[in-house]
Amino acid sequence: MQARSPHIISLLAAKPVFESEDGFISAVDASVLPILKCLSIKRIVLNPGALREPQWNVNANQLAYCASGTVLVSTLGNSASFSSFVVKPGQMYHVESGAIYHIENIGQDPAELIIALRNERPQHFSLHSTFNAMTNAVLGNTYDLPASAFAAFDRSSAKQIVRRQGNAVVPSTTGLPNARLFDVEGQHAPLSYNFGSAHLARKQYWAALEDISMYSLRIKENGMRDVHWHPETAEMGYVEKGSARMRVLDPDGSLDEYELKQGDVYFVPRAYPHHIETLGDDGFHFLIFFDQPTPGDIGCRTSVTAFSREVIGATFGVLERNLPQFPFTPSDPLMVGRLNPRDAAMNA
Structure with missing residues (x-):
């Protein structure tokens, strides 16, 4: 699987790292998109009656978005903290x-x-592989059972996705509030305009987050994500729906421009200037993940407000009187309306 540019690759077209009649797992990490740092992404599809076997990540907190279907998640953390939720x-x-x-x-x-x-290179262990690493005698001692109690256990390699035997058991407590669960699309959008909206899964709204966050960003045909950069935050986006064009400026002065379609993943390192504009008439929906619990950004619109017109004029070689009347912008609006038609692709 080859990237179309240093910043983009398709998760939808990625060869599954696991596949069976019960579902599949696809992944994009630094082995296939080397520019990734501190973030990677997986897509898991579980067919009815299937489950992802119990496992744990070695080196990464995890943030998951349910795109379709209904799943039961059960977790066991430090100090026997157990929770189960739908x-x-x-x-x-x-x-x-x-x-x-x-x-x-x-x-x-x-x-x-x-x-x-x-x-960017997550690792994990599974309960199955951990049992496989131990003898029947060790397992028996662990559970106060004879070694023979584990003779029937499957010692083949872990399958990652397996089929449930019988009906699903959903604990009665799954309806209780849970700190690990967040209804991002049920949130009243903190940012909402007639040309787009953003639902924000970040620490301000979800206290469980320590080093990761996500914006569910929707922009209509008449909107655009303005030119900006994140001083301390890397950005990894997944195209849930629609198509868009993105431009990223690299420190060597080169410009990387590419078109994004459903299933694509892009990555923008910390402090790289970039912008996103819609291509289709139906706009787009992005899931944008960040390597900070509360991502911040600086926009070009706000930057012009921060400096005098004399400084801006000298910077661009334009007489102060010939500068546009820039709108006063004390904070980045995240998205703006589209007043002008789309530019032709610079790399066309």
């Missing part, structure tokens, strides 16, 4: 590194999850 479309869950968890499709339709991990 995740529906538009909701998210968080699992801390080292906590063992499982994901189970309890609905009638396939379930799709988009999962960001806080490491």
Whole structure:
């Protein structure tokens, strides 16, 4: 799988790292997109009756978005902190590194999850592989049982996705509030305009987040994500729906421009200037993950407000009187309306 540019690759077209009749797992990490740093992404599809076996990440907190279906998630963390909850479309869950968890499709339709991990090369262990590493005698001693009690256990390699035997068991407590669960699409959008909106899964709204966050960004045909950069935050986006064009300026002065379509993943390192504009008439929906719990940015619109017109004029070689009347902008608006038609692609 080759990247179309240093910043972009397709997760939808990625060869699965695991596949069976019960579902599949696709992944993009630094081995296929070398520019990635501190972030990577997986797409998991579970067919009805399938579950992701209990496992835990070695080196990465995890943030997951349910794109479709209904899943049961159970986690066990430090100090025997156990929780179990149901995740529906538009909701998210968080699992801390080292906590063992499982994901189970309890609905009638396939379930799709988009999962960001806080490491460019995440690693994990599974409960199955851990049992395989131990003798029957050791397992018996662990559970106060004879070694023969484990003679029937499957010692083949872990399958990652397996089929449930019998009906799903959904604990009665799954409806209780849970710190690891967040209804991002149910949130009243903190940013909403007639040309787009942003739902924000960040620490301000979700206290469980420590080093990762996500914006569910929708921009219509008449809107645009303005030119900006994140001083201390890397950005990894997934195209959930629609198409867009993106431009990124690299420190060597080169410009990388590419078109994004459904299933694409892009990555912008910290402090790289970039912008996004829609291409289709239906706009786009991006899931944008950050390597900070509360991402910040600086925009070109705000930057012009921060300096005198004399400084801006000298910078661009324009007489002060010939400068446009820039709008006073004390903080970045995240997105702006489109007054002008789309430019032709610079790399066309």
